[in-house]
Amino acid sequence: MAQPAGHQLGDEERITVCPSLGAGNDPSRPYDLETDQRIAEFKLARWRGADAMRKRQTFNDLVMLAADTSGRRAELFVIGPEPCRFLTTSTSTAAWALDRTPGALRTFTTVFGASVTGASLCGRAAAASDSRRRRLGARPVRAVRDDLQSRV
Secondary structure (H helix, E strand, C coil), X not given: CHHHHHHHCCCCCCEEECCCCCCCCCCCCCCCEEECCXXXXXXXXXXXXXXXXHHHHHHHHHHHHHHCCCCCXXXXXXECHHHHHHHHHCCCEHHHHXXXXXXXXXXXXXXXXXXXXXXXXXXXXXXXXXXXXXXCCCCCEEEECCCCCCCC
């Protein structure tokens, strides 16, 4: 995470909260990276099939990024094409993806409604402009190259 973050920071961008480098998040650090201009989550596990838990965690991170109301740009970094494909084509429901995180499901339902799929969340979050449905930027899900050295 440290290498992509260093390559991604803008000239005037400053890290505001110590990055979360371990698995899971401490409640005082809801995102892996927080700067004065963006929030970001990094999903650095390679998907190899039987990835239901990774799908749930990645969808959860997308939901929490998209629901953020701070006004900062939100980004989700993943490795390989599989997570991007899942998030942009999935017909899985939020109820399935968030069934193990009731707080995230409540956030999702409040912000996006009850019947939104992963694919439609990606589209809605990228297109939305109001503060409740944060714009995720031109590329809401960005695949990080294997070597984590290059800017994507």
